[in-house]
Amino acid sequence: MLTTEQRQNRETAVRFMQAHAVPQATAWDEQGEIPRAILTRMADQGLLGTFIGTGQGGRGWDALSFGLLCEQTGAASASLLSILTVHSMTLQAVAQWGTPEQKQRWLQSLATGKTLAAFALTEPDIGSDASNITTRIEPEGTGYRLTGRKKWISFGRHADVFLVMARQDKLPVALLVPRDTPGLTVAPMTGLLGFRSAGLAEITFDNCPLPAAALVGRIGGGFSHVASASLDLGRFCVAFGCLGIIEACTLDAVVYARRRRQFGVPIFQHELILELIADMITGAKSVRQLCYHAAALRQAAEPESILETTVAKYAASRTAARVAGNAVQVHGAMGCSSQTRVERMFRDARICEIIEGSNQMQQLMIARNGAAEYLREARRLEKGTGDGVGA
Ligand SMILES: Cc1cc2nc3c(=O)[nH]c(=O)nc-3n(C[C@H](O)[C@H](O)[C@H](O)COP(=O)(O)OP(=O)(O)OC[C@H]3O[C@@H](n4cnc5c(N)ncnc54)[C@H](O)[C@@H]3O)c2cc1C
Known part of the structure; x- marks a missing residue:
C-alpha cells in the first residue's frame, strides 16, 4: 500500500x-x-x-x-x-x-x-574484480595526478563530472573529476546490445592534475565506503528499473495476445500463451514485493537493506530478462521488430544482468552474506535444543 x-x-x-x-x-x-x-x-x-x-x-x-x-x-x-x-x-x-x-x-x-554526473569504476581489463583496478593517483604538491582508463561508462559522453574509483599505491580512493580537467579525454562507445542511448564512453586520464579537494571520503575508503554505498544505490535503481521493464512487457504481451488472432481465436485463448503470461504476472508481483521490501529497509536505514537490495536486483534482473523474452515470444515476429518496444526491452533487460555487478557477483554476495543469517539461526537452534540442525 x-x-x-x-x-x-x-x-x-x-x-x-x-x-x-x-x-x-x-x-x-x-x-x-x-x-x-x-x-x-x-x-x-x-x-x-x-x-x-x-x-x-x-x-x-x-x-x-x-x-x-x-x-x-x-x-x-x-x-x-x-x-x-x-x-x-x-x-x-x-x-x-x-x-x-x-x-x-x-x-x-x-x-x-x-x-x-557519471560513475567510473570499470576498466578495459578489470570488471568484476574491482579491487584490482589500475587507475591511480600520485601526490603532487598539495593535490594529485590521476592516470588510467575507464571503460563502459554510462553517460560518459556528456557528464559534467565523474566519480572515479582509483588507488593511491594499494589504497582505494574515490575522486570527483570535472570533465574539463586537463588530460581527460572521452571516446564514445557504440555497437551495444542495449542501453544504446545511455551515452557510453571510454574515459582516459592522462596525468590529470587534481586538487586535494577532489578526494571523496578518506584514502583507503574508496571501495569500503564510497563505492559500496554508490553501488548499493545503483542496485536499488536497477531493481526498480527492471520492475518497470517487467510491467511494461507484461502489459504489452497481454494487450497483443488479446488482439492477435491465430487459428480463428485471439492467441490469448491458447493455453501455452497463458502459461507465458502467468509467468510474467507472477514475476511482476514477486519482484514488486522484493523491491518494496528493499525500499522499506533502505528508508529505515536497516543494515539488512544492502543484502535485500542485492536480492531484489538479482531477482528483478533475471525476471526482467525472462519476462522480456516471454513478451517477444507472445509477439512472434512483431517482437523481433523495433515497431514494438518489447524488442528494445529484451535487449536492455539482458544488460541489467551485467551492470552494477554481474549476476554471478550478486550470487556470491547473496550466498556469503545470506548464509550468515542461516548459520546464526542454526547456532541458536543448537543452543536451544542441544540438537544439531537437521538432527
Ligand atoms: C551498458 C553498460 C553500462 C555500464 N555502465 C557502467 C558505468 O556507468 N560505470 C562503470 O564503472 N561500469 C559500467 N559498466 C560495466 C559493468 O559494471 C561491468 O560490465 C560489470 O561489472 C562486469 O564486468 P566485465 O564486463 O568486465 O565482466 P568480467 O568481470 O570480465 O566477467 C565476465 C564474466 O565472468 C563472470 N565472473 C567474473 N568473476 C567471476 C567469479 N569470481 N565467479 C563467477 N563468475 C565470475 C562474470 O559474472 C561475467 O559473466 C557498464 C556495462 C554495460 C554493458
Missing part, C-alpha cells in the same frame, strides 16, 4: 515519463542519444535529486518514491534509467561522504541537475 504522498510522487513520475520519454524512447535507441533537453526537463521538475532534502536542492522523497521513479523510468527507457542511476550514485556519494566544501560546491548543483 502506498501512502498518499507516495501515490502523488508516483503520479509525477508517470506523467513525466508518459509525456516526455515513452513516446521518444525507441527513436532515442535508434539515434543512440537522449537529447540533453529531456534531462533538463527532468531537472526542472526536480526528478534528478528526489532523495535529497528540499533545503539542498532535492525533493525530499522517501526511498520507495525514488524507487517508483526508477520503475517508471525503466518502463520508459532503460537508457534514461541508467543516466538517472549513475547521476544518483554520484549524488549519493557526495551527500554521504562529501566534506562541507564538497557539498557546498557539488550537492545543490547535482541535486538540481544543473551538473550531471
Whole structure:
C-alpha cells in the first residue's frame, strides 16, 4: 500500500515519463542519444535529486518514491534509467561522504541537475574484480595526478563530472573529476546490445592534475565506503528499473495476445500463451514485493537493506530478462521488430544482468552474506535444543 504522498510522487513520475520519454524512447535507441533537453526537463521538475532534502536542492522523497521513479523510468527507457542511476550514485556519494566544501560546491548543483554526473569504476581489463583496478593517483604538491582508463561508462559522453574509483599505491580512493580537467579525454562507445542511448564512453586520464579537494571520503575508503554505498544505490535503481521493464512487457504481451488472432481465436485463448503470461504476472508481483521490501529497509536505514537490495536486483534482473523474452515470444515476429518496444526491452533487460555487478557477483554476495543469517539461526537452534540442525 502506498501512502498518499507516495501515490502523488508516483503520479509525477508517470506523467513525466508518459509525456516526455515513452513516446521518444525507441527513436532515442535508434539515434543512440537522449537529447540533453529531456534531462533538463527532468531537472526542472526536480526528478534528478528526489532523495535529497528540499533545503539542498532535492525533493525530499522517501526511498520507495525514488524507487517508483526508477520503475517508471525503466518502463520508459532503460537508457534514461541508467543516466538517472549513475547521476544518483554520484549524488549519493557526495551527500554521504562529501566534506562541507564538497557539498557546498557539488550537492545543490547535482541535486538540481544543473551538473550531471557519471560513475567510473570499470576498466578495459578489470570488471568484476574491482579491487584490482589500475587507475591511480600520485601526490603532487598539495593535490594529485590521476592516470588510467575507464571503460563502459554510462553517460560518459556528456557528464559534467565523474566519480572515479582509483588507488593511491594499494589504497582505494574515490575522486570527483570535472570533465574539463586537463588530460581527460572521452571516446564514445557504440555497437551495444542495449542501453544504446545511455551515452557510453571510454574515459582516459592522462596525468590529470587534481586538487586535494577532489578526494571523496578518506584514502583507503574508496571501495569500503564510497563505492559500496554508490553501488548499493545503483542496485536499488536497477531493481526498480527492471520492475518497470517487467510491467511494461507484461502489459504489452497481454494487450497483443488479446488482439492477435491465430487459428480463428485471439492467441490469448491458447493455453501455452497463458502459461507465458502467468509467468510474467507472477514475476511482476514477486519482484514488486522484493523491491518494496528493499525500499522499506533502505528508508529505515536497516543494515539488512544492502543484502535485500542485492536480492531484489538479482531477482528483478533475471525476471526482467525472462519476462522480456516471454513478451517477444507472445509477439512472434512483431517482437523481433523495433515497431514494438518489447524488442528494445529484451535487449536492455539482458544488460541489467551485467551492470552494477554481474549476476554471478550478486550470487556470491547473496550466498556469503545470506548464509550468515542461516548459520546464526542454526547456532541458536543448537543452543536451544542441544540438537544439531537437521538432527
Ligand atoms: C551498458 C553498460 C553500462 C555500464 N555502465 C557502467 C558505468 O556507468 N560505470 C562503470 O564503472 N561500469 C559500467 N559498466 C560495466 C559493468 O559494471 C561491468 O560490465 C560489470 O561489472 C562486469 O564486468 P566485465 O564486463 O568486465 O565482466 P568480467 O568481470 O570480465 O566477467 C565476465 C564474466 O565472468 C563472470 N565472473 C567474473 N568473476 C567471476 C567469479 N569470481 N565467479 C563467477 N563468475 C565470475 C562474470 O559474472 C561475467 O559473466 C557498464 C556495462 C554495460 C554493458
